[in-house]
Amino acid sequence: MNTLLRPLPISVWIACFGSIAMLIAQVAGLSTMNALLLPLALPCALWIAVAWWRASSKGDSFLTERLRLGLVGGLWGTAGYDVVRVPLHLMGLNPFPPIRAYGMWVSGLDHATPLTDFVGFSYHLSNGITFGWIYALLMTGRHWGWGVLFGLGLEVMAVVTPFGELFGLRAFSQTVIIAFVAHLFYGYPLGRICQDRKSRGLGVSLGWSGTAIAALAAWFVLAWQPVAGYPKLSGRVIRIGPAAIYPGVRDIHLPAGAEIMLRNETDRELKARLRSTKDGHHGAGVEIVLPAKSEKAHTLPAGGLYQLAVPGEPWRSAWVFAWER
Known part of the structure; x- marks a missing residue:
């Protein structure tokens, strides 16, 4: 057969x-x-x-x-x-x-x-x-x-x-x-x-x-791969708004332990979520509350690939690549 x-x-x-x-x-x-x-x-x-x-x-x-x-x-x-x-x-x-x-x-x-x-x-x-x-x-x-x-x-x-x-x-x-x-x-x-x-x-x-x-x-x-250790930074500020998160930039490369600045450009409070691919599960990550028209610093705790998104909003997410020193 x-x-x-x-x-x-x-x-x-x-x-x-x-x-x-x-x-x-x-x-x-x-x-x-x-x-x-x-x-x-x-x-x-x-x-x-x-x-x-x-x-x-x-x-x-x-x-x-x-x-x-x-x-x-x-x-x-x-x-x-x-x-x-x-x-x-x-x-x-x-x-x-x-x-x-x-x-x-x-x-x-x-x-x-x-x-x-x-x-x-x-x-x-x-x-x-x-x-x-x-x-x-x-x-x-x-x-x-x-x-x-x-x-x-x-x-x-x-x-x-x-x-x-x-x-x-x-x-x-x-x-x-x-x-x-x-x-x-x-x-x-x-x-x-x-x-x-x-x-x-x-x-x-x-x-x-x-x-x-x-x-x-x-x-x-x-x-x-980063060039000569780490690439030159194009900026550590991630702008969050209705058009996109960090519009016009492909991704962000930083060494582990670096600090990024999250900027809420809307007129309302946002709850962003930063999660590492080490966790994997879509519900994992750290919630970061951003008051309207505010900035908040966040330190990347370790090397890895991180995704920053605002759950529930139809906005593009940003990817942050943290390299171990």
Whole structure:
């Protein structure tokens, strides 16, 4: 029976959810990605590898073809997803902080380093591949439009889950638009490759995919690093108002222990929340009460990636990167 309805393909399809399950547990406050890495993600990855080997050795073309297509489609989809966001990053729209957070969560560290950035990108890539397998096992041979719908569906799930609250996808319409457009560029390559089945032997397709991903990983890791220790500060005042938080600036880089100034530019009291990605859960963090038309200093207690937002307000959040001295 050359279908998905066999124990081996079904078990592989279930194992593909191991990667994203780590993130869901982290943002929902159920566990941490670091705690789930060995007992959950690693066994799932090993089982997929073993199942692929078994299918290949037994001539199971149904499973091996779909795993090949999902791998290449997931790689190209991830490349498309990230490439479309690079200009947005350069424009200051700040679409990449989740990847840095992934690296800190998986590593179990409360500060960012080049290594945690690489880990974060690797985890981001693992999601792209496993989602590719989830799609390919079910939808190989279908019209590429299903891939686009699949990509958009992934973003819908991100918005409605605690992930959407943690990373501000619900609060700022421009952020949501960017996220949906990026997922179009993930779903189209995946859907097209699985429809046309053009990567039967991998070959150049996998080589080009790997090259594209390696280039993106190198760019990401290098682009985030401070120059000569710490970058020059463009200002430590974070303005909070109806247009945006800290408008026009991509993010703030400071050494741990530095002081930032929060400025309430509205005519009413605001309750801002500053939370570290070390906590992960969307309800964590420190509440900072700001009277109308006032300023208040706040010291960053340790290295890490912090998000400043005003819960309940449709304003963009600001990201503060605190580097350990």
